Amino acid sequence: MMQTYKEPTPAEIRDHKIYLPWGLTEAEYELVCQKLDRLPNYTETGLFAAMWSEHCSYKKSKPVLRTFWSKNERVLQGPGEGAGILDIGDNQAVVFKAESHNHPSAVEPYEGAATGVGGILRDIFSMGAQPIAVLDSLRFGEIDNERTKYLINEVIAGIAGYGNAIGIPTVGGEIAFDKTYAGNPLVNVMAVGLLDQDAMKVGQARGVDNSILYVGAKTGRDGIHGATFASAAFSDEEESDRSAVQVGDPFTEKLVMDATIAIVKRYPEDVIGIQDMGAAGLVSSSAEMASKAGMGVHLNLDLVPQRETQMTPYELMLSESQERMLLVIKKGSEAKAVELFAEYGLDAVVIGKVTDDGMYRLDFNGEVVAEINAQDLTTAPKYNLPALKPERLKNADKNQFVPKIEDLKQTFLQILQQATIASKASLYRHFDSMVQTNTVVNPGSDAAVVRIRGTKKALAMTTDVNGRYLYLDPFVGGQMAMAEAARNIIASGALPIGITDCLNFGNPENPEVYYELAQSVAGINKMAQALNTPVISGNVSLYNEYNDEAIYPTPMVGMVGLHTDNHTITTQGFKQAGDAIYVVGETTAAFNGSEIQKMQTGSVAGQLFAFDADAELRNQKLVLTAIEAGLVASAHDLSEGGLAVGLAEAAFAKHLGFDVQFDLSDDLLFSETQSRFVISVTPSKQAAFEALMAANAQLVGQVTDTPSFKVTTQTSTVEILENEAYTSWKDAIGWLLK
Amino acid sequence: MKAAVITFPGSNCDLDMYHALVDEFQVDTEIIPATVTDLSQYDAIFIPGGFSYGDYLRTGAIARFAPVMAAIKEADNQGKLIVGICNGFQILTEAGLLPGALQTNTKPGFICDTTGLNVVNQTSKFTNAFTKATVKFPIAHGEGNYFVDDATLATMQANHQILFTYTDNPNGSVADIAGVTNANGNVFGMMPHPERAVDELIGNIDGRAFFASIIASLVNQQEATKA
Numbered sequence: 002m003m004q005t006y007k008e009p010t011p012a013e014i015r016d017h018k019i020y021l022p023w024g025l026t027e028a029e030y031e032l033v034c035q036k037l038d039r040l041p042n043y044t045e046t047g048l049f050a051a052m053w054s055e056h057c058s059y060k061k062s063k064p065v066l067r068t069f070w071s072k073n074e075r076v077l078q079g080p081g082e083g084a085g086i087l088d089i090g091d092n093q094a095v096v097f098k099a100e101s102h103n104h105p106s107a108v109e110p111y112e113g114a115a116t117g118v119g120g121i122l123r124d125i126f127s128m129g130a131q132p133i134a135v136l137d138s139l140r141f142g143e144i145d146n147e148r149t150k151y152l153i154n155e156v157i158a159g160i161a162g163y164g165n166a167i168g169i170p171t172v173g174g175e176i177a178f179d180k181t182y183a184g185n186p187l188v189n190v191m192a193v194g195l196l197d198q199d200a201m202k203v204g205q206a207r208g209v210d211n212s213i214l215y216v217g218a219k220t221g222r223d224g225i226h227g228a229t230f231a232s233a234a235f236s237d238e239e240e241s242d243r244s245a246v247q248v249g250d251p252f253t254e255k256l257v258m259d260a261t262i263a264i265v266k267r268y269p270e271d272v273i274g275i276q277d278m279g280a281a282g283l284v285s286s287s288a289e290m291a292s293k294a295g296m297g298v299h300l301n302l303d304l305v306p307q308r309e310t311q312m313t314p315y316e317l318m319l320s321e322s323q324e325r326m327l328l329v330i331k332k333g334s335e336a337k338a339v340e341l342f343a344e345y346g347l348d349a350v351v352i353g354k355v356t357d358d359g360m361y362r363l364d365f366n367g368e369v370v371a372e373i374n375a376q377d378l379t380t381a382p383k384y385n386l387p388a389l390k391p392e393r394l395k396n397a398d399k400n401q402f403v404p405k406i407e408d409l410k411q412t413f414l415q416i417l418q419q420a421t422i423a424s425k426a427s428l429y430r431h432f433d434s435m436v437q438t439n440t441v442v443n444p445g446s447d448a449a450v451v452r453i454r455g456t457k458k459a460l461a462m463t464t465d466v467n468g469r470y471l472y473l474d475p476f477v478g479g480q481m482a483m484a485e486a487a488r489n490i491i492a493s494g495a496l497p498i499g500i501t502d503c504l505n506f507g508n509p510e511n512p513e514v515y516y517e518l519a520q521s522v523a524g525i526n527k528m529a530q531a532l533n534t535p536v537i538s539g540n541v542s543l544y545n546e547y548n549d550e551a552i553y554p555t556p557m558v559g560m561v562g563l564h565t566d567n568h569t570i571t572t573q574g575f576k577q578a579g580d581a582i583y584v585v586g587e588t589t590a591a592f593n594g595s596e597i598q599k600m601q602t603g604s605v606a607g608q609l610f611a612f613d614a615d616a617e618l619r620n621q622k623l624v625l626t627a628i629e630a631g632l633v634a635s636a637h638d639l640s641e642g643g644l645a646v647g648l649a650e651a652a653f654a655k656h657l658g659f660d661v662q663f664d665l666s667d668d669l670l671f672s673e674t675q676s677r678f679v680i681s682v683t684p685s686k687q688a689a690f691e692a693l694m695a696a697n698a699q700l701v702g703q704v705t706d707t708p709s710f711k712v713t714t715q716t717s718t719v720e721i722l723e724n725e726a727y728t729s730w731k732d733a734i735g736w737l738l739k
Numbered sequence: 740m741k742a743a744v745i746t747f748p749g750s751n752c753d754l755d756m757y758h759a760l761v762d763e764f765q766v767d768t769e770i771i772p773a774t775v776t777d778l779s780q781y782d783a784i785f786i787p788g789g790f791s792y793g794d795y796l797r798t799g800a801i802a803r804f805a806p807v808m809a810a811i812k813e814a815d816n817q818g819k820l821i822v823g824i825c826n827g828f829q830i831l832t833e834a835g836l837l838p839g840a841l842q843t844n845t846k847p848g849f850i851c852d853t854t855g856l857n858v859v860n861q862t863s864k865f866t867n868a869f870t871k872a873t874v875k876f877p878i879a880h881g882e883g884n885y886f887v888d889d890a891t892l893a894t895m896q897a898n899h900q901i902l903f904t905y906t907d908n909p910n911g912s913v914a915d916i917a918g919v920t921n922a923n924g925n926v927f928g929m930m931p932h933p934e935r936a937v938d939e940l941i942g943n944i945d946g947r948a949f950f951a952s953i954i955a956s957l958v959n960q961q962e963a964t965k966a
């Protein structure tokens with residue numbers, strides 16, 4: 002017989018401060034006692050610790066998050082629900098959100114990444130939407146050690162293992178490498194779903210006596226205190242807490258997904274609310290549903306399906322077992338809901354009901370084990386943390402780095418081999434990008450494009466951010482993350498319509514980190530308004546540190562664009578020899594924070610180069626107009642590695658060559674000036690294209706069928722074999738991972 | 740012609756197969772759950788890709804015990820056309836309706852790509868409409884490494900049961916085999932996905948000849964029955 006674990010009494014909790022390791026501070030504990038007007042018991046203390054963690058409450062980032070612009074004519078649902086929703090016409094809507102799984106992936110990369118995919122998909126289908134695509138934004142350390150290689154291989158395998166099995170295509174994303182992420186990799190997953198507006202559901206527990214239905218996998222002891230774990234930093238001294246990582250089962254998730262979408266379609270009137278059990282599991286989902294509706298809930302924990310024996314209320318409430326959903330079902334409709342889930346072989350159990358006294362009440366073994374005002378539980382104290390401009394920004398060298406180029410050909414080939422620039426095909430080929438047979442543009446172009454079956458419409462999607470830019474200037478770097486995401490969407494021929502984000506930062510109690518967070522958000526927000534792309538959902542991941550060293554500020558931007566007619570879908574690759582090549586936008590010396598600075602000096606430094614928002618908006622608008630007018634054969638955004646990389650990537654798609662001439666010095670081929678595109682145009686369309694673009698596009702050469710890149714600058718003429726360039730670019734990651 | 744697309748818990752290419760048959764070839768098609776025990780009204784049966792029962796234990800190993808499998812065997816006895824794609828191929832080999840077995844790719848890991856295929860035999864019920872000797876089909880699998888012993892391989896070759904081989908073997912399959920039939924020529928399985936290659940917008944229509952072949956075979960069969 003197993004020994005029954007004896008929980009500490011309320012007085013012992015107070016005297017021994019056992020709440021401290023759970024992340025609740027002494028002041029917060031005092032506040033809990035005040036709210037309750039008594040000492041909290043063990044279960045209640047656990048509920049508060051989880052619900053008041055940064056991961057669940059955003060208590061430290063909220064003053065910044067509140068500034069996000071999140072309303073325009075398209076927004077049907079902004080931040081605060083499982084995912085944001087935008088109107089895309091014809092009574093259809095696109096649903097999307099991104100989420101980080103950085104901490105779990107650092108200690109258990111396969112399951113961490115896999116459950117990251119599972120969690121974000123539940124956010125999408127909890128709105129009643131059918132997930133149609135997944136994108137991954139990954140950051141690792143330099144590929145020069147076994148640990149990093151292990152992390153890369155396992156994260157990729159985890160995403161593949163979950164995403165492929167559940168049958169949602171992984172269509173895009175980006176992967177970059179920098180030593181700043183060595184001890185704390187970033188695994189951000191974005192999911193996109195499609196919804197008939199009539200089927201839209203939110204996570205609210207409305208209507209007294211309606212039933213709370215638990216659906217999906219049984220509850221075990223995995224992931225207890227995952228939310229608290231995600232709100233702490235890593236170091237060498239502390240053993241990583243593996244038990245806080247959950248284990249995923251994509252097979253069950255697929256059943257839960259299909260059944261949840263089916264119940265919304267079959268019984269739209271009977272499903273009042275849906276919420277997934279993500280961070281802080283049962284407590285978070287049920288308390289948030291109650292609090293958002295201004296109601297209470299009363300749960301009987303004896304009814305919770307359990308896969309382990311002798312689980313305590315504390316464990317049941319804080320478990321982060323995966324593949325579980327909570328639904329609010331209209332009183333009287335429980336039986337047909339349970340029957341529908343049974344068709345999918347799933348457990349569905351009524352575990353409680355909605356009450357009108359605003360109390361969050363839990364019964365276990367015939368006793369009340371928690372009785373808390375639901376609003377108190379979901380309203381953590383807010384912190385206005387101090388912000389301080391980091392020294393490195395105050396004293397940044399205003400001069401731009403000057404690359405040393407002795408042999409243009411060598412530098413050209415060398416930059417193509419940098420891990421961040423090189424082809425990621427050897428990694429993303431493990432992801433099923435085609436299942437559902439809607440993927441029009443597969444991974445490897447600027448933005449992925451997924452058609453909407455039965456319509457002329459398609460959705461473009463991308464994730465972007467360059468942490469090096471933000472490290473040198475969080476505000477301007479934030480603007481640039483938005484600008485690049487929008488250029489990717491535009492280059493695919495779509496109109497950017499909205500964004501989600503994952504704000505990956507260090508410890509916000511460090512005033513310099515808080516400054517970075519606030520400035521990044523301000524930069525993103527400014528461009529979001531300028532681009533008319535509201536911030537409709539998002540996620541914050543703080544405490545991304547290793548040995549007290551924060552990662553570069555890395556606010557990932559996930560952007561979605563709309564093709565109203567799929568004839569505008571454009572890819573980055575040159576199409577045929579003889580097409581004219583144009584560069585849109587000015588090329589200036591933009592090297593601080595660039596790939597070539599990193600390549601030649603080992604790090605990035607100095608004041609970030611300037612960003613011209615007006616030029617950005619003008620060039621984007623012109624390119625989209627040209628694409629819509631049918632004047633463009635290919636369009637590619639210029640970003641890391643500049644003209645050299647942009648031209649090479651455009652040529653690789655069909656193994657074509659190019660012959661280009663620039664009135665520029667050699668180094669400017671690698672400049673990362675924003676607001677630029679490489680466009681190819683069929684000769685018959687050149688006159689119309691030039692008339693439209695005027696001085697904003699410059700003819701630089703032609704696409705050729707000779708398999709070589711001929712580049713002439715003010716001082717050099719080089720010819721590089723396409724095959725040599727392609728091999729350098731394609732095989733670099735494989736070689737590094739060997 | 741009436742087609743059934745069988746869906747097991749965990750199948751995830753069922754809708755893709757359905758759309759290929761219905762949207763591109765206007766075939767009267769129904770999606771049939773694996774609990775169904777009577778398939779007598781269908782002329783052709785398609786077992787789609789995915790991860791039936793999570794592919795736990797071994798790919799296709801649990802699906803072979805599903806109730807619908809008896810009906811599929813009955814359809815085979817009647818000489819009806821049965822197609823298994825990807826996981827469907829794995830299920831058909833597990834169930835003994837096709838020779839051989841599918842193992843983990845030589846280089847372990849799931850691969851999603853487009854691969855070249857030789858159409859080895861252009862006279863079968865599944866390949867009669869192919870006009871090109873090589874085509875490009877998408878692949879998406881981690882366990883597509885086809886194995887069959889030497890004796891069986893020799894019989895299959897003599898019998899013209901090998902319909903497709905890889906031009907650039909992606910998974911280590913014996914004799915580069917990508918798709919095979921049973922000895923009777925009415926059951927076919929392949930790892931590549933023809934249903935992902937039927938729509939111009941998606942960028943590949945090489946799979947259309949596969950469906951056209953099946954439809955032509957069924958029309959011939961029906962005419963033969965009438966006459």
